[in-house]
Amino acid sequence: MKATFPHFGYDTYALKTFVEDLGAEVVLGPPASKRTVELGVEHSPELICMPFKITLGNLIEAMEQGADTLLMAAGARKCRFGYYHYLQEQALARLGMRYKLVPVAQYSPYAFVFQLIPSVFHVSPVRVVRAIAIMLEKSLLTQEFRVLLNRKRAVDFREAERLKKPALEMVEQARSVKAIRRARRGLDRMFSCNGSAAPGHNGRKPGLAVGLVGEIYMMIEQFANQEIEKELGRLGVEVLFERSLHHHLLHLLRLDRSYFRSQRLARRYLRECPGGEAMRTVGESIHFVERKKVDGLVHIFPFTCMPENIALEALQQLSEDSGVPVLSLSFDEHTSRTGLLTRLEAFVDLLKRKKRVQGSSRN
Amino acid sequence: MSKVLLGIDVGSISTKGVVIDPEFRVLASSYLRTQGSPIKSIKLLLRELGRQMDGKAVIAGAGTTGSARRLAGVVVQADIVKNEIIAHAVAAGQYYPEACTVLEIGGQDSKIIILRDGIPVDFAMNTVCAAGTGSFLDHQAARLSIPIEQFGDMALKAESRVNIAGRCTVFAESDMIHKAQLGIATNDIIAGLCDAIVRNYMNTVARGKDIRPKILFQGGVAANVGVRSAFERTLEQKVVVPEHFLVMGAIGAAILAGEETEGRESRFAGFETADVAFETRAFECDGCPNRCEVVEIVREGEVIDRYGDRCGKWSEDLSKSSQPETVSQT
Structure with a gap:
C-alpha cells in the first residue's frame, strides 16, 4: 500500500508521521504549485471552493507518483467540505486510474480508533492510539515552528527565511515523543526569540x-x-x-x-x-x-x-x-x-x- | 531656490504627476494616458513637469504610487514607493482634515477609504470584478460616439432614469443596447448607467462600511458629474470633488516623499531621466512548477530590478542598494 493525502501546510509532517506509524508507506505529491491548481480546476465543478481544487490536484499528483490509497478528510457536519470526497471520487474515476479513496470521517474518535483505521491499515486499536499520541506531539511541534517562524520574520525577516530549511529538517526527523520534545527545545534555541x-x-x-x-x-x-x-x-x-x-x-x-x-x-x-x-x-x-x-x-x-x-x-x-x-x-x-x-x-x-x-x- | 516635492501616479489607464511646494500647493501637474507603455508615459510626464517647472526649484523628494509604482520608482529613483490606497488617503487627509470618507474610482479599480481625524482607519478595494470603473465608461462612451467629457452632463439632462443591470459590464452593455432598441432616449440610458455604477459600488466595495460626511470623490471618474450626482442621490449627502481630484494619488505620493526625505537628500534621478534608455523584459522561470513570470527592468543594459517571483530567487539576487525602500520596518 502506498498511502497519500493532500498537503496541509507544515502540518503535513505530523500527518505523514501518523500514517507511517501505522506501517504504511507514504507517497506524497510535490508541494502544491500552479500545476496542482490547474489539474484541480480542470477536474472540479466550476464554482466549488479553493480547498477542493487544490486537494484534488494534490491527490492526482500523488497518484502520478504511484500512490494507490488516498486518504481524504471527511465529515458532513461542517459545510460542503463533508461532501468533497464523493465528488473527488467521481472526478478521479473519470481519469481511469487505479486507486482506493478512504474518506477519513473525523467526528467519532471511537469509530476512528476501533473501526476505520484498523480496517484500512490492518493494525490494532492500541497501535492507532499510540500513533495518535505521537501525532498530537508532532502537531504541537509544527505549530510551535509556525509560531516561532512568524515571530522571527517580524524582527529579522532574512534570518527567519534562512533558518526555515534547517528547522524543517529538524521537524521532519523527530519521530518519537522524546525526540519531538527535544526538537521543540532545539527550535526554541534556534529562533531565539524573546517573546511575542x-x-x-x-x-x-x-x-x-x-x-x-x-x-x-x-x-x-x-x-x-x-x-x-x-x-x-x-x-x-x-x-x-x-x-x-x-x-x-x-x-x-x-x-x-x-x-x-x-x-x-x-x-x-x-x-x-x-x-x-x-x-x-x-x-x-x-x-x-x-x-x-x-x-x-x-x-x-x-x-x-x-x-x-x-x-x-x-x-x-x-x-x-x-x-x-x-x-x-x-x-x-x-x-x-x-x-x-x-x-x-x-x-x-x-x-x-x-x-x-x-x-x-x-x- | 525653493525645495519642492514630486509625486507620480502610474495607473492602468492614465499617468499622473505633480510638483508641490512645502505648503502642499500644486505648482505643476500633468495627466496623460498610459496607453500600455508606462515607461514611455513616465518619461513624457517628466519632460512635461520639467518644462512647467523650468528649473525654478530643486526636487527635495520624489514618490511614486499606482499599479506601476515599483517600475516608476525604479525609473525616477524615487525616495518612496507607496500603494495607491495610502497615497489617496494621505492627500485627502491633508487637504480636508475633516473628511471621513473617500470614494475613489479609477481606470480599473475602485476603492473606499474611511478616515477619522485625518488618518485612514479602514479601506476596501474591488476584488473579483472591475465592473463600473473608468475603462468601462470609456468603452461605453466610445460605443455611443459621445466624448467621455460630455457623458456626465448628458446624464444630468435625463428626464427619467432607466434601470440598467450593473453587476457585470458585459450584461450592462447588453442591457443598454436592449433599452436603446426599445427606443429609450440616450440621456436616460446614460443616467441609468451612472446609477448602476453607483449601485454596484455600494453593494460591493462600500459594503458594510461606515460612510459619514464629509465625503470626497476622487479619481478619474469623479470628472463625471452624472456619477457624482448618482452618489449624492444614493448617499443622501453632499459629495465633494476636490480641485485636484485627478492627481490626488500623485499628491499623496509627493507628501509621503516629503516625510521620507526629512533630514536627508533625495535620490531623485532628475527630469533628465527622460532621456535615459529603459527597457523591461519578462521571462517565465522554469525553476519549479509555479512558473512565475519574472519582470526585469534594464537601464542602459544593466538589470536594476527584478520582481514577480514567488520564492525570491531572482529578486533577492540583485543588490538591495539600487532599489527604493518599498516598506520601512517599524
Missing part, C-alpha cells in the same frame, strides 16, 4: 501584531493563501494564529479549550452557528482583539464560502465596536498576487499610521 511582538513584550521594540483568522484549510496551507504569513512578516508584522492541526485534533478529542472559549465568545455576534467554522472565526477574533490586543485582524477564506461570508459581517461589527481594523480577503485560483500584496501593504501602513498617532497622543 504583542505590545511591549520583553523589552523588545514593540512591533505590530495581527491575528489571522478564517477557514482552516486556507489558514494552514501556505500555498493556498499565497504565503500570507510570510508577506506580513516581510512587512514587519507578527502573525498570531490559533487554527492548526494540533488544535483540530484536540477539538476532535473534545479537549480543545480554545474551541469552547470561541463558541462562547462568538455568541455575542452570532446567535447560532451558520455552518462551517464561522463561530470559531468570530470567537477567535474577539479573543485576539480583547486578550491579545492585536493591532489588526486578517480574515481569509475561499471565494464562495458561505459560513465565512457570514462571519465577515460579524467581524465588521466587531471592528466597528472595538476600533480594530479588519482586512477580509477571499481567495480563489484567480486571486492576483499584485492585488493581494497591495492590500496587505496598505493595511499594514494603515495600522502603522494609526499606532503612530495613538502613540503620540498618549505622550
Whole structure:
C-alpha cells in the first residue's frame, strides 16, 4: 500500500508521521504549485471552493507518483467540505486510474480508533492510539515552528527565511515523543526569540501584531493563501494564529479549550452557528482583539464560502465596536498576487499610521 | 531656490504627476494616458513637469504610487514607493482634515477609504470584478460616439432614469443596447448607467462600511458629474470633488516623499531621466512548477530590478542598494 493525502501546510509532517506509524508507506505529491491548481480546476465543478481544487490536484499528483490509497478528510457536519470526497471520487474515476479513496470521517474518535483505521491499515486499536499520541506531539511541534517562524520574520525577516530549511529538517526527523520534545527545545534555541511582538513584550521594540483568522484549510496551507504569513512578516508584522492541526485534533478529542472559549465568545455576534467554522472565526477574533490586543485582524477564506461570508459581517461589527481594523480577503485560483500584496501593504501602513498617532497622543 | 516635492501616479489607464511646494500647493501637474507603455508615459510626464517647472526649484523628494509604482520608482529613483490606497488617503487627509470618507474610482479599480481625524482607519478595494470603473465608461462612451467629457452632463439632462443591470459590464452593455432598441432616449440610458455604477459600488466595495460626511470623490471618474450626482442621490449627502481630484494619488505620493526625505537628500534621478534608455523584459522561470513570470527592468543594459517571483530567487539576487525602500520596518 502506498498511502497519500493532500498537503496541509507544515502540518503535513505530523500527518505523514501518523500514517507511517501505522506501517504504511507514504507517497506524497510535490508541494502544491500552479500545476496542482490547474489539474484541480480542470477536474472540479466550476464554482466549488479553493480547498477542493487544490486537494484534488494534490491527490492526482500523488497518484502520478504511484500512490494507490488516498486518504481524504471527511465529515458532513461542517459545510460542503463533508461532501468533497464523493465528488473527488467521481472526478478521479473519470481519469481511469487505479486507486482506493478512504474518506477519513473525523467526528467519532471511537469509530476512528476501533473501526476505520484498523480496517484500512490492518493494525490494532492500541497501535492507532499510540500513533495518535505521537501525532498530537508532532502537531504541537509544527505549530510551535509556525509560531516561532512568524515571530522571527517580524524582527529579522532574512534570518527567519534562512533558518526555515534547517528547522524543517529538524521537524521532519523527530519521530518519537522524546525526540519531538527535544526538537521543540532545539527550535526554541534556534529562533531565539524573546517573546511575542504583542505590545511591549520583553523589552523588545514593540512591533505590530495581527491575528489571522478564517477557514482552516486556507489558514494552514501556505500555498493556498499565497504565503500570507510570510508577506506580513516581510512587512514587519507578527502573525498570531490559533487554527492548526494540533488544535483540530484536540477539538476532535473534545479537549480543545480554545474551541469552547470561541463558541462562547462568538455568541455575542452570532446567535447560532451558520455552518462551517464561522463561530470559531468570530470567537477567535474577539479573543485576539480583547486578550491579545492585536493591532489588526486578517480574515481569509475561499471565494464562495458561505459560513465565512457570514462571519465577515460579524467581524465588521466587531471592528466597528472595538476600533480594530479588519482586512477580509477571499481567495480563489484567480486571486492576483499584485492585488493581494497591495492590500496587505496598505493595511499594514494603515495600522502603522494609526499606532503612530495613538502613540503620540498618549505622550 | 525653493525645495519642492514630486509625486507620480502610474495607473492602468492614465499617468499622473505633480510638483508641490512645502505648503502642499500644486505648482505643476500633468495627466496623460498610459496607453500600455508606462515607461514611455513616465518619461513624457517628466519632460512635461520639467518644462512647467523650468528649473525654478530643486526636487527635495520624489514618490511614486499606482499599479506601476515599483517600475516608476525604479525609473525616477524615487525616495518612496507607496500603494495607491495610502497615497489617496494621505492627500485627502491633508487637504480636508475633516473628511471621513473617500470614494475613489479609477481606470480599473475602485476603492473606499474611511478616515477619522485625518488618518485612514479602514479601506476596501474591488476584488473579483472591475465592473463600473473608468475603462468601462470609456468603452461605453466610445460605443455611443459621445466624448467621455460630455457623458456626465448628458446624464444630468435625463428626464427619467432607466434601470440598467450593473453587476457585470458585459450584461450592462447588453442591457443598454436592449433599452436603446426599445427606443429609450440616450440621456436616460446614460443616467441609468451612472446609477448602476453607483449601485454596484455600494453593494460591493462600500459594503458594510461606515460612510459619514464629509465625503470626497476622487479619481478619474469623479470628472463625471452624472456619477457624482448618482452618489449624492444614493448617499443622501453632499459629495465633494476636490480641485485636484485627478492627481490626488500623485499628491499623496509627493507628501509621503516629503516625510521620507526629512533630514536627508533625495535620490531623485532628475527630469533628465527622460532621456535615459529603459527597457523591461519578462521571462517565465522554469525553476519549479509555479512558473512565475519574472519582470526585469534594464537601464542602459544593466538589470536594476527584478520582481514577480514567488520564492525570491531572482529578486533577492540583485543588490538591495539600487532599489527604493518599498516598506520601512517599524
